[in-house]
Amino acid sequence: MTNNPIYTFAESLSSSGKGQAEHLEVFPGVELFVIHHYGEKLDFHHEDLPGMLQINYCLEGRVGWDMRNGISVYFGAGDLTLHTMNHCAISSMSTPLGHYKGMVISVDLDQFAKNLPDIPREAGIQIHGLLAKLCPDGKPCCLPSSPEIDGIFSVLCGLPEHLYVPYCKLKVQELFLYLERLDLTKEKTLDQYYSVQVQQIKEIHDFLIRNLDKRFTIEALSKQYLMNTSSLKSIFKAVYGQPIASYMKEYRIRQAMELLRSTNDSIAAIAKGLSYENQGKFTKAFKDIVHIAPTEYRRHYKND
Secondary structure (H helix, E strand, C coil), rough: CCCCCCHHHHHHHHHCEEEEEEEEEEEEEEEEEEEEEEEEEEEEEEECCCEEEEEEEEEEEEEEEEEEEEEEEEEECCEEEEEEEECCCCEEEEECCCCCEEEEEEEHHHHHHHHCCCHHHHCCCCCHHHHHHHHHHCEEEEEECHHHHHHHHHCCCCCCCHHHHHHHHHHHHHHHHHCCCCCCCCCCCEEEEHHHHHHHHHHHHHHHHHHHCCCCCCHHHHHCCCCCCCHHHHHHHHHHHCHHHHHHHHHHHHHHHHHHHCCCCCCCHHHHHHCCCCHHHHHHHHHHHHHCCCCHHHHCCCCC
């Protein structure tokens, strides 16, 4: 392979001290990594590698990747992304939920094309033509979760050791068969955004969590940050995986869980500090998410 370029991902992960990568060479020119990252950010700096294709499948968490030309892509559990490795040569990956687990397949296009396994060769797959179809100019292609994508990757988790390598070989070939018949004119793809828009959304997010004792409408946030309401809602959901209202409800309840465990504050005071009009509305919201009442939660989990 060309300088084993996936080291840029795996070694960056290891050097950060916040993750690990398990490695397997599946075919000549094709490597698979299982990635675990814990933290908020990971930076990459490597040479341009237009002849390398990187395929990412997210198992857990959520990823935002700021790439070349100010493009940001966001993907979560079950989503699949593809790009050539010149677009991530100088890039930054963030994990809005604080963690990420995924599978990364690195493909040396020339080497793989010369050594195609039996199944993609019988199917007449042209590797370089496939890349041109899915990633014009190598730009990212982002596909949302689907039963078919999940069926390719999910079986690779928890396999007996003696079956792992054979299954990886089978599933990589199945992946390329899936990509070969993919028609992007008929498929829904994940939106991509400019990094400056994403940065605005992160500022809005930080503003909201600093002011949990207040409520803000979409219209007020839109006016304050000079962003139209449609973009604000769609980009927030792309970055954090949920609509603003759902995300903030869960965030408030997670804060309430912490306060119930670690303080003696009354439930009424906790509710007020998290901008609930009264204890009854807080209790209902808490039970919606935690499935037990705040009093019961505190009784079971309060720290000594």
